[in-house]
Amino acid sequence: MIDFIDIVYGLAWGDEGKGKISNALAKDYNYVCRWNGGPNAGHTVYVNGTKFKTHIIPSGIFAGKPSIIGPGCVINIEKFFEEIRGLRAAGFDTSLVKISPNAHIITENHIEYDKEHLAHLGTTSQGIAPCYSDKMLRRGRRAIEMMESQWIWDGVLSGSVLCEGAQSVWLDIDHGDYPFVTSSTTMPYGACSLGFSPKKIERLIGVAKIYDTKSGVDPLFPETLWDDPVLDQIIQQGGEFGTTTGRKRLVNWLNLDKLIDAIRISGCTNLIINKCDVLNKIGVFKVIHEGKLVEFPDLTKMNDYIDDVVFEQESDVEDIIYSGSPEGLEFNYTK
Numbered sequence: 001m002i003d004f005i006d007i008v009y010g011l012a013w014g015d016e017g018k019g020k021i022s023n024a025l026a027k028d029y030n031y032v033c034r035w036n037g038g039p040n041a042g043h044t045v046y047v048n049g050t051k052f053k054t055h056i057i058p059s060g061i062f063a064g065k066p067s068i069i070g071p072g073c074v075i076n077i078e079k080f081f082e083e084i085r086g087l088r089a090a091g092f093d094t095s096l097v098k099i100s101p102n103a104h105i106i107t108e109n110h111i112e113y114d115k116e117h118l119a120h121l122g123t124t125s126q127g128i129a130p131c132y133s134d135k136m137l138r139r140g141r142r143a144i145e146m147m148e149s150q151w152i153w154d155g156v157l158s159g160s161v162l163c164e165g166a167q168s169v170w171l172d173i174d175h176g177d178y179p180f181v182t183s184s185t186t187m188p189y190g191a192c193s194l195g196f197s198p199k200k201i202e203r204l205i206g207v208a209k210i211y212d213t214k215s216g217v218d219p220l221f222p223e224t225l226w227d228d229p230v231l232d233q234i235i236q237q238g239g240e241f242g243t244t245t246g247r248k249r250l251v252n253w254l255n256l257d258k259l260i261d262a263i264r265i266s267g268c269t270n271l272i273i274n275k276c277d278v279l280n281k282i283g284v285f286k287v288i289h290e291g292k293l294v295e296f297p298d299l300t301k302m303n304d305y306i307d308d309v310v311f312e313q314e315s316d317v318e319d320i321i322y323s324g325s326p327e328g329l330e331f332n333y334t335k
């Protein structure tokens, strides 16, 4: 019997620091689940001061919780086992990781097609879109055919469940900046594909960043942004290089208009804004609001302004957390 579901998901273009948040929360739940994407994702988490990078394995693994890869995910078997070996060597109990029998498998052909035909969209070259295409064409290979039974999930969830999103609202196949999107449902309603009633959802924990970034091509992020020396300082200070691709990300000031839209269409109840320390180090504080740049003397004034704008909207947001330190965050919603 499921008591309740909380969902952590991204409100921007990915790379908001979702991994840090779900890792901080995981210990309070019975299950941690991924519902979308595959090795295109990159989660960076710190566990007792050591940095770990995962791509497909849910962060429940770091908290010793059953970690489920849902039917809406896509798996690169080789990369999956690479990750398993790394985690096992670091002392984590990898027998907790289970994969839905219905998850689809990425093949060499998918990766080749991605590299050859989709580079102009700035994809991660992991074979994501071709794999989801074959799934929709109903000719894909699934985990049940390709993986040993010890890895296959029995479909059971119980108690409290944390779902962690990969990619984010503006990369969603239906709501994002198509075609500069990924091929899955990044919106939190996609979590229901794991097999539970939407009525069980309690918190929709939306993660944003105090500035915007895009990894890969997008007309909303013209390459001229790279010419701005202050934005370049943010790239360096914030380490804005892709976890999966190593590419330098395009950076812009936080677009509050987009953030408000993302909050509204996804139903965010708890907003977390990450990486505030980066702006503090640079000492320049700006947002884009109603299409115009607004500048502030310090972070507190900027946060007050964001609070006012967000709470003024007719949204479900109950609280806003501003977060700095990259190494983790001690908080929970469940107590």
Ligand code: IMP
Pocket (backbone or CB within 6 Å): 013, 014, 015, 040, 041, 042, 121, 122, 123, 124, 125, 126, 127, 128, 129, 166, 167, 171, 180, 181, 182, 183, 215, 216, 217
């Ligand atoms: P794909 O998911 O590899 O097809 O890439 C499609 C778009 O989504 C590209 O712009 C990628 O840079 C972006 N993308 C995919 N996964 C992530 C992620 O985990 N973080 C940030 N951007 C991502």
Ligand code: MG
Pocket (backbone or CB within 6 Å): 014, 015, 016, 041, 042, 043, 044, 243
């Ligand atoms: Mg990421």
